[in-house]
Amino acid sequence: MNYNEAVSVLRTIPVFATLDSPSLKLLAFSSSYLSFEDGEALCHQGDPGDSVFVVYEGEVEVSLVLPDNGRIHLARLGRNDILGEMAVICNLPRTADVHACGPLKVLKIEGDVFLQLVTGNPDAAHGMMRVLAERLLRFTEQYEQLRRCMPDPVVP
């Protein structure tokens, strides 16, 4: 992928769509373009959280490893989805494993550049907050469904 193609891809990502041309170019310039095969890991729980991934082809599985080596599925993300931003925003190590589901292409953006651009533009900031809030809402629904499956899920 060349530099202009990267700018075009970034422009299609809702969070980045309102950035001006110089910002998009800076974002493209500080991005790596990576390919993964089915099952390959993008990152592991505990890795340094120094970059953000944007999926532009394929899908990823976000999961947690349990102490007994079992695995809990958390989410499946696809084209135009952002991941890894939580560790960057909170300045924490990775909180989950991410694996490619089938052939995958992603942009890997340096965390500090991502944070500078996304907090410095009101529309991008609102877009990023919306991504996080919507993820929280989806998770609340999953949590609610799970609680309702428990033997004693409710407080009367």
Add this chain to the structure above:
Amino acid sequence: MNYNEAVSVLRTIPVFATLDSPSLKLLAFSSSYLSFEDGEALCHQGDPGDSVFVVYEGEVEVSLVLPDNGRIHLARLGRNDILGEMAVICNLPRTADVHACGPLKVLKIEGDVFLQLVTGNPDAAHGMMRVLAERLLRFTEQYEQLRRCMPDPVVP
């Protein structure tokens, strides 16, 4: 609470701490100062999501009502915590009930003013993203614990 006291309270809220004086004054000017008694509802699931609450004294319980009138506890929030921001950010109705746990005092901020100030200031935007991301992380931990209590929680 008078206007200057409101500005002082807002300045202690981490998300707003970096706003300049005119922004804090605008925030204080567009806020209402409300008191609730133990068990009183601040908002119900499905209400319009047109404002954000900041707790400055007491605690609140965030919960969901189930179709059989049972209730699922989601979170307990206290001093300096923000709530109701998800509905404002996503332009959605309230996604949960919020009740006072004991005597409660909150600032109620108009949603559009909140959004304008918090997206227009890079530090406040980062602070708001951090609040959402940390909430998501806490929720992931709760979800993980719940999944581990299920009869068949893991995929080998």
